[in-house]
Amino acid sequence: EAGVTxxxxxxxKTRGQQxxxxxxxxxxxxxxxxxxxxxxxxxxxLLWYDEGEERNRGxxxxxxxxxxxxxxxxxxxxxxxxxxxxxxYLCASSLWASGGSAQYFGPGTRLTVL
Amino acid sequence: QKEVExxxxxxxxxxxxxxxxxxxxSDRGSQSFFWYRQYSGKSPELxxxxxxxxxKEDGRFxxxxxxxxxxxxxxxRDSQPSDSATYLCAVNGESGTGNQFYxxxxxxxxVIP
Numbered sequence: 005e006a007g008v009t010x011x012x013x014x015x016x017k018t019r020g021q022q023x024x025x026x027x028x029x030x031x032x033x034x035x036x037x038x039x040x041x042x043x044x045x046x047x048x049x050l051l052w053y054d055e056g057e058e059r060n061r062g063x064x065x066x067x068x069x070x071x072x073x074x075x076x077x078x079x080x081x082x083x084x085x086x087x088x089x090x091x092x093y094l095c096a097s098s099l100w101a102s103g104g105s106a107q108y109f110g111p112g113t114r115l116t117v118l
Numbered sequence: 119q120k121e122v123e124x125x126x127x128x129x130x131x132x133x134x135x136x137x138x139x140x141x142x143x144s145d146r147g148s149q150s151f152f153w154y155r156q157y158s159g160k161s162p163e164l165x166x167x168x169x170x171x172x173x174k175e176d177g178r179f180x181x182x183x184x185x186x187x188x189x190x191x192x193x194x195r196d197s198q199p200s201d202s203a204t205y206l207c208a209v210n211g212e213s214g215t216g217n218q219f220y221x222x223x224x225x226x227x228x229v230i231p
Contacts, residue, residue, distance in 0.1 A: 035217050046223035047162075047206070060218055094161055100217040106152055107208070107219050109161040 006031065008097050008110035016116045017085050025080040025113045029097030035059075036078040037098070037107060038070060042091040050093075053078055054100055085117045122209050124222035132230050137194040139225050141207030144188070151183055151190045154206040156224065162206055166192060197229045 009028045017023050029036050038050040049062035053072035061068075067083040076097075082089055092114050096107040121144040131137045139153075150169050154162035168174045168181040168190065180193040190209075194201055204224040210217065 037219065047221045049219075049221075052218060054217065092159075092161075096219075098217060098219075105150070105210070105217070106164050106167050107210070108164060109154075112161045 008095060008108055010093075010095050010110040010113050012113060013111070014114050014116070016118065018118050019085055019087060021085050023082045023085060023089075023115055025082075025093050025095075025115070026077065027079070027095030027097075027110060028077045029095075030108055033097035033099045033108075034076055035098040035100050036072055036076065037096045038078070038080050039094040039096070040064075040091045041094060041112075042088075047094070051080065082115070087117050090115060090117045122207055122220045122222040124205075124207050124225045126223055127226040128228055129225055130228045130230055131197050133197060133199060135197050135229075137197045137201065137227055137229070139192040139194075139205050139207075139227065141190045141192075141222055142188055143190070143207075143209045143220070145209070146185070146188065148185075148188075148209045150210040151181070152208040152210065152219075153179075153181060153190075153192045154208060155201075156204045156206060158203075194227075197227075199229045199231050202228050 011026045035054040037052050039047045052059045056072050070080040072078045092112045094112045096109045098107045123142045153166040155165050156162040166181040168183045174181045178195045182191045204226050206224045207222040209220045
């Protein structure tokens with residue numbers, strides 16, 4: 005079974021540009037989560053999508069946005085890039101089941117803002 | 119505010135010893151508990167999950183859950199240098215939040231050869 009995939013692996017942008025990151029969940033998973041992990045720091049929750057709807061978002065400015073497509077894949081958009089947006093962006097997928105179920109991570113996209 | 123707390127470490131153990139990693143959570147409604155291992159520069163990898171009070175063993179790993187004390191732990195027996203990583207505790211199914219996950223900040227483990 006294929007795992008969570010993310011593209012691109014690396015992305016280099018300059019300040020003020022826009023970045024688009026993509027994620028494909030494990031087949032059958034309907035929930036997609038996005039996290040930001042700056043170097044040496046913990047996971048910061050960004051966004052949670054399920055069945056095409058945004059279910060929750062973390063404490064990030066509106067220039068971080070995303071969407072989930074009918075095939076459950078997702079993209080994260082970051083507008084007006086700032087230097088501090090440089091981080092590893094992780095996507096995870098899960099199947100929303102009563103009592104909870106595990107979350108599985110993709111390999112991440114490393115975004116560098118120059 | 120729902121919180122998951124871990125001792126950030128670093129925790130150092132000699133090769134072959136037992137490493138004990140601890141996690142507490144704030145919401146009594148939490149239902150599912152997970153341990154992830156993250157190597158530097160890589161994404162987190164699920165290593166254990168536990169739903170019921172008590173112990174769950176998988177190879178060298180044992181997860182322990184005590185819902186009354188809101189405490190979950192991970193024991194790694196016969197620690198190997200390859201176990202050196204950051205271990206993340208995650209909690210899911212908290213009351214009113216559906217499938218939202220809450221992660222601790224991680225405990226850094228170093229196994230000394």
